Amino acid sequence: xxxxxxxxxxxxxxxxxxxxxxxxxxxxxxxxxxxxxxxxxxxxxxxxxxxxxxxxxxxxxxxxxxxxxxxxxxxxxxxxxxxxxxxxxxxxxxxxxxxxxxxxxxxxxxxxxxxxxxxxxxxxxxxxxxxxxxxxxxxxxxxxxxxxxxxxxxxxxxxxxxxxxxxxxxxxxxxxxxxxxxxxxxxxxxxxxxxxxxxxxxxxxxxxxxxxxxxxxxxxxxxxxxxxxxxxxxxxxxxxxxxxxxxxxxxxxxxxxxxxxxxxxxxxxxxxxxxxxxxxxxxxxxxxxxxxxxxxxxxxxxxxxxxxxxxxxxxxxxxxxxxxxxxxxxxxxxxxxxxxxxxxxxxxxxxxxxxxxxxxxxxxxxxxxxxxxxxxxxxxxxxxxxxxxxxxxxxxxxxxxxxxxxxxxxxxxxxxxxxxxxxxxxxxxxxxxxxxxxxxxxxxxxxxxxxxxxxxxxxxxxxxxxxxxxxxxxxxxxxxxxxxxxxxxxxxxxxxxxxxx
Numbered sequence: 001x002x003x004x005x006x007x008x009x010x011x012x013x014x015x016x017x018x019x020x021x022x023x024x025x026x027x028x029x030x031x032x033x034x035x036x037x038x039x040x041x042x043x044x045x046x047x048x049x050x051x052x053x054x055x056x057x058x059x060x061x062x063x064x065x066x067x068x069x070x071x072x073x074x075x076x077x078x079x080x081x082x083x084x085x086x087x088x089x090x091x092x093x094x095x096x097x098x099x100x101x102x103x104x105x106x107x108x109x110x111x112x113x114x115x116x117x118x119x120x121x122x123x124x125x126x127x128x129x130x131x132x133x134x135x136x137x138x139x140x141x142x143x144x145x146x147x148x149x150x151x152x153x154x155x156x157x158x159x160x161x162x163x164x165x166x167x168x169x170x171x172x173x174x175x176x177x178x179x180x181x182x183x184x185x186x187x188x189x190x191x192x193x194x195x196x197x198x199x200x201x202x203x204x205x206x207x208x209x210x211x212x213x214x215x216x217x218x219x220x221x222x223x224x225x226x227x228x229x230x231x232x233x234x235x236x237x238x239x240x241x242x243x244x245x246x247x248x249x250x251x252x253x254x255x256x257x258x259x260x261x262x263x264x265x266x267x268x269x270x271x272x273x274x275x276x277x278x279x280x281x282x283x284x285x286x287x288x289x290x291x292x293x294x295x296x297x298x299x300x301x302x303x304x305x306x307x308x309x310x311x312x313x314x315x316x317x318x319x320x321x322x323x324x325x326x327x328x329x330x331x332x333x334x335x336x337x338x339x340x341x342x343x344x345x346x347x348x349x350x351x352x353x354x355x356x357x358x359x360x361x362x363x364x365x366x367x368x369x370x371x372x373x374x375x376x377x378x379x380x381x382x383x384x385x386x387x388x389x390x391x392x393x394x395x396x397x398x399x400x401x402x403x404x405x406x407x408x409x410x411x412x413x414x415x416x417x418x419x420x421x422x423x424x425x426x427x428x429x430x431x432x433x434x435x436x437x438x439x440x441x442x443x444x445x446x447x448x449x450x451x452x453x454x455x456x457x458x459x460x461x462x463x464x465x466x467x468x469x470x471x472x473x474x475x476x477x478x479x480x481x482x483x484x485x486x487x488x489x490x491x492x493x494x495x496x497x498x499x500x501x
Contacts, residue, residue: 018067027053029220040197042211046430047400049217059091060084090158091167100143128156148179167198249463253445255283260450266311271297273474279450286465294474295454303335304328332418347397381410402433422453470494
């Protein structure tokens with residue numbers, strides 16, 4: 001049975017007994033939610049807990065099977081996104097909804113009815129963006145904005161429709177630490193102005209620092225409700241997962257003396273400049289820095305997605321400057337990309353096919369693919385990955401983010417690569433799936449693999465890496481041995497160029 005709680009303060013929004021079922025799945029089993037003006041409510045849970053479905057109901061994208069929604073104590077039927085918007089409910093999705101080829105002011109008033117009044121709408125755009133403390137040219141094309149600026153435009157559009165309830169879904173996944181800090185201040189301003197905010201994130205430090213209350217969903221029901229000032233991180237994890245995790249990060253492996261990857265003077269234009277570092281067998285080297293510092297661009301050079309114009313790479317003593325990912329693979333270098341959906345998987349193809357793509361030489365004979373051999377190999381690795389082996393013919397798009405990432409790990413385990421490059425390996429993944437991914441990475445290092453891990457999550461880098469490299473302006477600005485005395489502040493000072501302060 002689902003638990004429910006109510007706030008002593010009279011809420012602006014009430015959701016009562018919200019149920020929604022899909023074939024074979026009870027997505028929501030009677031969820032209650034209260035939200036007051038001037039409040040930030042954190043909404044957390046594992047992937048599949050019901051967060052997205054509940055927000056689809058609230059934003060009018062999905063109609064519930066049962067339950068009621070009240071705005072200002074009055075029943076409200078949200079049968080469409082337009083009706084939700086007209087009722088003062090705005091949602092900012094993880095994937096931005098702006099049309100990139102339109103200008104800022106055009107996106108702002110896209111949903112407005114009536115004649116276009118260009119001069120008035122440009123001026124109103126300038127005013128609303130200015131209220132958020134940001135200077136953005138209304139005439140600028142949205143494709144030329146940073147992710148943080150796009151979020152400001154979406155929030156300004158919510159102000160334009162006089163939204164009273166604002167929903168943000170994983171808003172900081174593509175933001176630098178400085179941009180996330182600006183967003184926090186912006187949300188604080190909106191809260192002071194009386195806006196009611198629902199904040200969804202897998203980053204628990206944001207939930208604990210930014211929100212007033214946090215509601216935990218599990219298996220389509222409300223598991224717990226906390227005042228965030230009164231709980232610890234471990235309490236939140238226990239509520240989400242249903243058990244205590246033995247630490248958030250598995251113990252570090254002890255690296256060997258053998259150098260598997262050696263990089264010297266590697267560069268490409270201004271994106272990556274004169275980068276030098278080594279990675280030993282059994283070692284994780286973490287790379288962090290601000291967005292645009294060259295982290296992902298460096299990994300693209302290492303895996304052959306881009307071609308270096310200077311410098312050298314050595315893989316277990318053999319010189320390599322890959323001109324394609326295929327060349328890198330042939331030398332034992334593989335990569336899990338930052339955007340697994342766009343760059344890692346064929347979403348409409350089966351799990352089996354995605355697993356087998358770089359391993360076809362193992363599963364073909366006389367030019368014919370042996371599907372039975374593919375399936376048998378996948379099931380062996382699926383057991384190791386804790387990935388449901390009975391979904392071998394399911395489309396990759398139907399898997400959760402954590403299972404999609406496990407599928408990519410299974411693919412490269414089968415390939416037996418020696419150097420594994422990870423770009424934001426846990427982005428958009430819940431806390432339990434994160435721990436399983438960390439265990440997989442530890443398993444790789446225990447087997448003597450070399451791992452290079454790029455992450456903007458400093459707690460992740462410090463929890464996993466043996467050494468940490470900080471990039472700034474395309475080059476390595478500092479290297480730290482990951483010791484107990486190392487602080488996040490030291491790393492961020494280097495990333496921002498504040499070492500002397």
